[in-house]
Amino acid sequence: MKTFEYTITDPLGMHARPAGLFVKEAAKYPCKVTIAKDGKEVDAKRILGVMSLGVKEGQVITVALDGDQEDEAAAELEKFLKENL
Helix, strand or coil: CEEEEEECCCCCCCCHHHHHHHHHHHHCCCCEEEEEECCEEEECCCHHHHHHCCCCCCCEEEEEEECCCHHHHHHHHHHHHHHHC
């Protein structure tokens, strides 16, 4: 299992467009991917779950990956977050 934290820097937070792109990126990998904020954890491969977190600018999310290709997925998802959020 691999985890990392990321602080959202986008002034609009994790809104629909980047959340949708993040879900697509997470879906490329066979491992389980979850996002947690304030004790609530959701499947990062489901747009409604990601949107339900209501992540705003300055808030910290924890991304957890477990399974095949988790190292590769963690690197790519962290890169995606830095470039888009």
